[in-house]
Amino acid sequence: MSAHYVLTANIDCNVSPFNEGLGFEPIGTNSEPFTGVFNGDGYEISSLFINRSSQAFVGLFGYTSNAEISNVSLAGVNITGYSGVGGLVGVLIDGTVATSSVEGSVTATHNTSVLGGLVGRSENSTISSSHSSGLVSGNGFVGGLVGSIVALVPGTIIDSHSTATVTGSDYVGGLIGYNEGDTIINCYATGDVTGENYVGGFVGYNYDDGTIESSNAAGNVNGSGYRVGGFVGENYLGIIENCYATGEVVGSGSRVGGFVGENDEGIINNSYATGNVTGYGLRVGGFVGENDYYGIINNSYATGEVIGYDGRVGGFVGENDDGTIDNSYACLLYTSDAADEEDSVDLGGRRI
Secondary structure, X not given: OOOEEEOOOOEEOOOOOXXXXXXXXXXXXXXXXXXXXXXOOOOEEEOOEEEOOOOOOEOOEEEEEOOEEEOOEEEEEEEEEOOOEEOOEEEEEOOEEEOOEEEEEEEEOOOEEEEEOOEEEEEOOEEEOOEEEEEEXXXXXXXXXXXXXXXXXXXXXXXXXEOOEEEOOEEEEOOEEEEEOOEEEOOEEOOOXXXXXXXXXXXXXXXXXXXXXXXXXXXXXXXXXXXXXXXXXXXXXXXXXXXXXXXOEEEOXXXXXXXXXXXXXXXXXXXXXXXXXXEOOOOEXXXXXXXXXXXXXXXXXXXXXXXXXXXXXXXXXXXXEOOEEEOOEEOOEXXXXXXXXXXXEOOOOEEO
């Protein structure tokens, strides 16, 4: 599977045998990955149907290595797989995806879904000028564009976006579910996001020098567990610069923030959140739920209303534990039914 391919016409997959039974068989497996070049040349593949709920590595391309995929448009997809599922690529290793899109429904059934609207799992790869829309629904490691990124050699996602509605359990994001080490530049997500733990309007969990620059999230975020943020659920050793979130945030557990649920040894610069925040557990903030273990926040602000029903509720940060906050503020009202506010940071917020 190492040849060069060019699409020369639109393809409608709504014909037998591709629209019944198991549907289309993904191109490439983990034992025989696709390693070639595929250029869609601007043509559209419509009504791609894959019904393989017990099969891993599912998408138009199931598993790729050192592949180049570009100019592909998928419309009206209906894809179900087990784990490692993406509308375009299930697993992308040492490869590139450029100027491509997916619209439709993409679902994974395994508890660790590793599911994305465009790509399920990306390793050491670059994704550029691509987007997804529709519905992305799974369990763990779910993203509107990419489910999980692991970068032994840092890759890049640039000039890409998702408008998909995203639902999952843990590590759920409007654009990326889990980012370990990649750089994300000039991207956005607008779909609503629903999950349990590590839930963010843009990235669920940003880790280990994962860097996000000049990006934004607009969807509403609802998390039934902990570490829920309008932009990132948890930023652990990651870097976020020149970003913003505008959606409303509701979290049932601890560490809920309008921008980041928990900033743990991470850096946040020149960013803001405008959405209202409601938290039913400890540590609720208009910008960050908890800033701890040498977390750094600079030149940032929050403007939404904050409502907390347990301890440590702040206009800017619910709890600041050994973190640094400089030149930042909140200009909002916040309310709390709890008496324990000793570590909260208002920075201009006014309790009512």
